[in-house]
Amino acid sequence: MFPTPIEKASPTARIAYKSVLPIALILWLLPLIAVAVFSIRPAEDFTNANYWGIPSSFEGFKNYGAVFFQSDMPRYMMNSVLITVPTVLGAVALSAMTGFALGVYRFNGNLLIFFMFVAGNFVPFQILMVPVRDLTLDLGLYNTKRGLILFHIAFQTGFCTLFMRNFIRQLPGELIEAARVEGVAEWRIFWYIVLPLMKPALAALAVLIFTFIWNDYFWAVVLTQGPESQPVTAGITSFNAQYRAAYHLMSAGSIVAALPPVLMFFLMQRHFIAGLTLGAVK
Known part of the structure; x- marks a missing residue:
C-alpha cells in the first residue's frame, strides 16, 4: 500500500x-x-x-x-508588512475562536456552519474579482491597506478554521471536562487550557498564512494601485517603463521580496514542523 x-x-x-x-x-x-x-x-x-x-x-x-535607494521598494515592503502582519493576527485569532467553538461544542447546525467555512475554499477566487472590487468601492475601501487586510482576513479564515477545528478535535476532551467540573468559565478554558496546547498549530498556521498573503499578487493588483497602498508583489512591476522592462531591477526586487517569508519559515521552522506533524502518530 x-x-x-x-x-x-x-x-x-x-x-x-x-x-x-x-x-x-x-x-x-x-x-x-x-x-x-x-x-x-x-x-x-x-x-x-x-x-x-x-x-x-x-x-x-x-x-x-x-x-533600495532609487525606487519606492522600501515603501512597498512596508506596505506588505502593514498588510500581512494584521492579516495573520486577525485570521489566526478568528480561526482559533471559531475552531474552538466548532470543535468543542455540540449544537444543531454545527456541521452546516463548518461546511460554510470550508465551502469558501472551493470557490475560484478569480470569479470574485468584480463583486469584491465593487464592494470595496462602495465601502470606500478601494486602494487602501485596510480594505486589503479585511478581504484577506475574510478569505483566509475559512482555511484557518478548517485547520484549527481539526486540530482542536484531537485534543483530549477530558481536560475540558475536568475544567468544567471545577467550575472554570468557558473563556478561561479557551484561554488557559486550549490555547497553550494550540501553540504548534498556531505557529504552523501563521507561517502558512504569512507566506500566502506576502506572495499574493492577484488581489494586490485588483484592489490597490500606486505606492501608497500596494504591497511589494505588485510594486515590483513599477520597474517596467513604457517601452522597456528593467529585468535586472525586477530580479533584484524579487530577491529582496522573497527574503521575509524565507526568514519567517526558518525562525518558526521547529514550531511549523511540530504543528504539521502533531497527531500523525499515536
Whole structure:
C-alpha cells in the first residue's frame, strides 16, 4: 500500500535515486538561480541578448542599491508588512475562536456552519474579482491597506478554521471536562487550557498564512494601485517603463521580496514542523 523506503530498495533503485535526485533539485532551483543571476547583471546584457551567458560585469551593488535607494521598494515592503502582519493576527485569532467553538461544542447546525467555512475554499477566487472590487468601492475601501487586510482576513479564515477545528478535535476532551467540573468559565478554558496546547498549530498556521498573503499578487493588483497602498508583489512591476522592462531591477526586487517569508519559515521552522506533524502518530 505504501511505497518501499529507499533504504530497503534494490541497489539499482538506490543508485538511480541518488543519480536523479541532484538533477531534479537543480531543475527545481533553476528559476531561482536565474533570478539571482539576473539581479547582478548590467542592463546592457539584456539589450545585447546575453540572458544565459556569463555576466559582462558584476552590477549587484548597483542594482540592489537602485532597488533600495532609487525606487519606492522600501515603501512597498512596508506596505506588505502593514498588510500581512494584521492579516495573520486577525485570521489566526478568528480561526482559533471559531475552531474552538466548532470543535468543542455540540449544537444543531454545527456541521452546516463548518461546511460554510470550508465551502469558501472551493470557490475560484478569480470569479470574485468584480463583486469584491465593487464592494470595496462602495465601502470606500478601494486602494487602501485596510480594505486589503479585511478581504484577506475574510478569505483566509475559512482555511484557518478548517485547520484549527481539526486540530482542536484531537485534543483530549477530558481536560475540558475536568475544567468544567471545577467550575472554570468557558473563556478561561479557551484561554488557559486550549490555547497553550494550540501553540504548534498556531505557529504552523501563521507561517502558512504569512507566506500566502506576502506572495499574493492577484488581489494586490485588483484592489490597490500606486505606492501608497500596494504591497511589494505588485510594486515590483513599477520597474517596467513604457517601452522597456528593467529585468535586472525586477530580479533584484524579487530577491529582496522573497527574503521575509524565507526568514519567517526558518525562525518558526521547529514550531511549523511540530504543528504539521502533531497527531500523525499515536
